[in-house]
Amino acid sequence: DAGVTQSPTHLIKTRGQQVTLRCSPKSGHDTVSWYQQALGQGPQFIFQYYEEEERQRGNFPDRFSGHQFPNYSSELNVNALLLGDSALYLCASSFRTYEQYFGPGTRLTVT
Amino acid sequence: AQSVTQPDIHITVSEGASLELRCNYSYGATPYLFWYVQSPGQGLQLLLKYFSGDTLVQGIKGFEAEFKRSQSSFNLRKPSVHWSDAAEYFCAVSAGNNRKLIWGLGTSLAVNP
Secondary structure, three states, X not given: OOOOEEEOOEEEXXXXXXXXXXXXXXXXXOEEEEEEEOOOOOOEEEEEEEOOEEEEEOOOOOOEEEEEOOOOOEEEEEOOOOHHXXXXXXXXXXXXXXXXXXXXXXXXXXX | XXXXXXXXXXXXXXXXXXXXXXXXXEOOOOOEEEEEEEOOOOOEEEXXXXXXXXOEEEOHHHOEEEEEHHHOEEEEEEOXXXXXXOEEEEEEEEOOOOOOEEEOOOEEEEEEO
16 A cells, blocks of 8 residues: 655755645545645645645745645645745645645755 | 644653653644654654543554643653664644644654664
């Protein structure tokens, strides 16, 4: 049973560019949440998707957007990248429970 | 607003010694509580969770945690630490019906041989 997978593993982008990160949830899970984890910090909630709709959003600007597909996989898009967007981006999935399973993350570096 | 405090930024213990990592939360009702572990460069692995019932919960890797409502705490314990336990430990709380997790800043655990 595959767990949560994320791609790519690492990514280097230039300030002002756009980036798309991808997540496949654990088999049987229908809810996907995205978190940003800056170096030395705890994760910060970006948003959560359920039934292809954004159900809740954290304190992140509109430059951060997402999508959930019918197969429950999800994308996180960040436009107009800033240096401060450099972080580990974590995807978590769940099904009808508060227990979330995390992927290994995508390390984004903005130069 | 909900919040999670992990008072200890960094802890060093000797291998074989006991361990207690502290976590305090702020929330009006009983939240759902979690401890996760993160090894360097890795994602987060769930150690244990508390939803309701017995306030002492057992997790993986020999960890346990105790929910104390009167102290708004959910401290993580292990009777004998192994060198492989060196990692970052995060306490998190989920409140309401949206499954959003709110996190502490983490405690970095180092284990001396």
